[in-house]
Amino acid sequence: MKIKDVSEKFxxxxxxxxxxxxxxxxxxVPRDKNGVRDYTEENCDTIAFIKCMRAASVSIDGLSRYMELFQQGDATRAARRQILVDERNHLESRQKDIQEALQHxxxxxxxYDEGKF
Structure with missing residues (x-):
């Protein structure tokens, strides 16, 4: 998949x-004979993960740390899991804050609808 297609997809x-x-x-990211990026399905899966994490406000540094550990293989499973747990906890906390703001x-x-303001 060329960069334009991936860009549009994600x-x-x-x-x-x-x-x-x-x-x-x-x-x-493989390149064709002309040096043009040709994203694989695995690259697209990675991009989908990155996009999801960024939407959850995971920092670039946090993502970089996770991806570095991922490349190191099974020995880093516990550390990677902990990063995900920490990010989930942070997101749940933000969700609670957003819900409270929405209720307010x-x-x-x-x-206003009742004419009290």
Whole structure:
């Protein structure tokens, strides 16, 4: 899959894809005989994971740490799992904060609807 196709599929700019490759988040992207990137299914799976993690506000540093450990193989399973657990806990905490803010906004909107503001 060429960079334009991957860019459209994942709604990421080609510059972002090249940056992720440059910093090592996406590894081993094959190139055709003209040097044009030709992403594999495995590369696309990695991009889907990166996109999901970025949507959850996982930092580039956190992703880099995870991907580095992933490349080291099975010996790092516990460390990788812990990174994911930590990120899940952080996301659940943010979810709680967002839910509380949403409830407050709904209460305020109700007051406006009732003419109390």
């Amino acid at each position: 709604h990421l700019s080609p510059d972002t894809l090249r940056y992720y490759e440059k910093i090592g988040l996406i590894r081993h 906004l709904n209460w305020k909107i109700k007051l």
